[in-house]
Amino acid sequence: MHPFARFKRGHLHLRRVEAFSDGVFAIVVTLLVLELKLPPLKDHASVSELAHQLVELAPKFLSWLISFIIVCKFWLNHHHVLNLAHHADYGLAWLNSLFLMGQAFIPFPTAMMGEHPTNSLAVSIFGVVFAVNTLMFIALQRYIVRNLIKPELAPAQDPRALIKGLVGPASYLLGATAAWLSVHAALVIYLLTPLFYITPPEWHGKTQPEANEKKP
Numbered sequence: 001m002h003p004f005a006r007f008k009r010g011h012l013h014l015r016r017v018e019a020f021s022d023g024v025f026a027i028v029v030t031l032l033v034l035e036l037k038l039p040p041l042k043d044h045a046s047v048s049e050l051a052h053q054l055v056e057l058a059p060k061f062l063s064w065l066i067s068f069i070i071v072c073k074f075w076l077n078h079h080h081v082l083n084l085a086h087h088a089d090y091g092l093a094w095l096n097s098l099f100l101m102g103q104a105f106i107p108f109p110t111a112m113m114g115e116h117p118t119n120s121l122a123v124s125i126f127g128v129v130f131a132v133n134t135l136m137f138i139a140l141q142r143y144i145v146r147n148l149i150k151p152e153l154a155p156a157q158d159p160r161a162l163i164k165g166l167v168g169p170a171s172y173l174l175g176a177t178a179a180w181l182s183v184h185a186a187l188v189i190y191l192l193t194p195l196f197y198i199t200p201p202e203w204h205g206k207t208q209p210e211a212n213e214k215k216p
Contacts, residue, residue, distance in 0.1 A: 014088050017096055021082075028103050031107040032110055035064065035111045041053065069191075070194045071103065073194040077137065082144075084145065084153055085149065092140070099136040105129060109125050120183060124177070124179040130172045134172065172190070
């Protein structure tokens with residue numbers, strides 16, 4: 001027996017996978033905003049001091065904004081990809097868990113880049129983390145398309161989907177490399193990259209959960 005054959009067993013409910021995934025995404029976006037703490041003031045009535053402190057927080061706001069947009073992009077595309085499957089198996093469950101593990105790690109590089117916005121290593125690690133996350137999402141998508149896709153959607157597969165998907169990790173790695181030359185250039189690349197995937201690709205046919213996946 002093929003060592004990985006066991007992962008194609010099981011007939012799991014997609015609702016459980018979706019519910020667990022949505023819970024993780026909700027926690028991730030919550031952890032992201034927790035890094036935005038109120039600035040301490042010596043003079044609580046001083047407008048200039050507060051304005052200065054808010055300017056100092058600008059890098060944290062920017063890193064939060066970039067990460068929030070990317071995580072929302074991941075969530076939207078993740079929802080779309082799961083709707084392509086007619087059911088879940090152990091392989092999907094574990095690949096999805098590995099993808100969510102990467103998502104749960106996102107607040108760390110976000111906080112690090114926000115705290116050290118001029119540090120090339122911090123800005124570079126941010127890009128590497130998102131590149132790895134995108135590769136894990138691609139692995140999940142490929143597994144579903146190859147093994148669990150709904151029959152009516154199989155003919156509508158885009159033969160260039162893998163190439164298009166690799167634009168994401170390539171862009172994040174480009175940003176990670178650019179960080180050693182200009183952190184500002186890297187931030188621009190990070191901010192623009194999710195715009196390529198702001199909406200899922202078009203698929204012909206029904207992509208809603210099957211009747212047996214709906215609530216009675």
